[in-house]
Amino acid sequence: MLKARPVTLLKQSAISLTLVAATITSVQASGSLSIESWRSDDANIWSDVILPAFNQSHPDIKVHFAPTPPAEYNSALQAKLQAGTAGDLITCRPFDTSLSLYQNGHLENLAGLDGLNEFSDVSKSAWVTDDGKEQFCLPLASVIHGFIYNKAIFKELNLKVPATQDEFYKVLDTIKSESRYIPLSMGTADQWEAATMGFQNVGPNFWKGEDGRKALITGEGKLTDKAYLETWQELAKWKDYLGRGYQAQKYSDSQNLFTLERAAIYPAGSWDIQTFNDQAEFEFGAFPPPVPKAGDACYISDHTDIGIGINANSDNKEAAKALLSWMASAEFANLFANAVPGFFPLSNHKVTINDPVAQEFVSWRDQCNSTIRNSYQILSRGTPNLENALWNVSAQVLNGTMSPEAAAKKAQDGLQAWYAPQQ
Template structure:
């Protein structure tokens, strides 16, 4: 399978926090008189400076002459900022690369160095499925993946114990749990539709696989053998309509941060989110025991499918003056020692290397990673993450335009499915 692993990606290493703006590419990487090299790394993860400082310290144990200048912006601003920098030749030496079509567009524009095992020997530590996310049609590898993420439910374990509840294994049990929480006067689900990316990535891509039979169905959709109007996909949309009564009353005004704060303040029992949320919550003042459960099984299924996405890769600016030093950093990043370090520093942003699950420090991080199966057999890529975002209207746009109204009760599951299928069929040739 040619997949793996959204949003939430990371990496960066910080010693110096500066802006990324007006210097020329000749100034992007600097070399002092004593041979020390500073490489700029542009990122969309702007809340993890402390962790990245630690990573940089470890990297410099092996390469003391190279410093990574971590320059983050916010995720919503990242793509526009990167495109501006690339077009004005002010881009950093290294920068984050989005999974699938968005990353390949940067490669196709001629901005990324092509990489292989001669450049990055530790590529051997990465599975083919993960590498495939950042390979062009000609199989050129244009970014080194360093994490992936998946989707599920974080819950207040203390509240579950107080209410006499257990983790649901089926969707019927899931709604029984929600009803019981509602009866206790607590909002069951912390999730809303104010942030478009939450609607697309978490809600629409994060839980469909439970109903369609996992990755095989998605591959059939890409081949034109399935449609979004198939009964099993409509069943998923019908399931989403049943979430709505258990979401906040003002769901249209609740964004990602609002949902996180509701969960932290114990104003909601369950947070519908992605695994990267474990990093977002690390160090936050939480006064209860937290746990997670994966998407329940649909009727007739015997596998608990887990939807997942590529977190991020790092690519090398083709115009960097220090390509070789950049390759040293990327090779270190996917070494066994570095992957073990990252797995604990950035919980929920799962390592692409073979890190023993039982060695992870955080038990919730360990449990979430185990949900994918010992050989990743339970994973299915989000339905819209791959080829369906390479044309217009993109699947992400179709999700945003239809899933929100579906949850609000403005359209039916059948209408949402028909609208999204019509949008894809207008440009995606295998569906024509």
């Protein structure tokens, strides 16, 4: 490529990025709020459903939902906060990303906010300081991992929803040998699917959910333990069932392969329900990650994924607090759960979910033990951080360029390099 551009542009681009972002999001009139979010898919739902409902009780507060694409959200938000141009409300990533925003003075302490008592300590845990005293974001929603399958294909091939891993591979073998469908719709080009829909999806059954996750934090468990090794060995088995050229298959390709009925099973996050509701013209269902042996306790990843907090430099903190308190209400929980199926409210209110697949996902909470993704709390604070390391090694295991043993060793070495309890 040939484009003369001085190196200084790199710094400039940071500035101009901020300026561009600022012009998009700044709504300066009094009584108006703007929300920073990475959920660009939900923009319509916010402007058509949620915010009008809020305005019925608070007609004088104007709210503008201003999302950034997910991959750029963290960095764009950081730049905007530093430049003082970020919106009044900040959608919070769970754990350390938001904790560091709070520690750097970008987020408001929510002590005394009406409605905060509607949430359990577990759901609040993703957005408190390590000593559990200061709450800086209101829990909004969690997402659950599992597998979404095409019911018509299962019927055509006489398949039963698998409950154990043996059954799971039998189903995959049948699809592979008896039809032209791709058994599993997943690619490694974007890397995060390998870690999120692969490793964190099936892993909790091996490392026993919260037990294994906490053992990693205290240093009693290591990523080279059998549980983690088995998880990566599991992923290594998947590669025979993925579509041709899956190394170049992106997230949207995987979704399209499923909605175009070219693939039978899709390792999913519950957020995919929305996309499939819009695009799939067939009936689809969901099943939880299969357990190793029949009768084993099941574990699911029920990840506290979205919170919402107040920009410490906002001019409209009172209005922002009013919006947050409303978001803790039963009205909001019902609206949100049904407008955005696949995102499950974290408040203690009883919520009726109408979407059948979302219902299926949330029903696993009663049968299985919930846990969150093991790399999010504390373990991604250092360099190299565990989450990004898991992306890298899980994608490589799926690509067949790294053995499960090497993946475990690389992830453990990276963690050990900076995390004292693991040393």
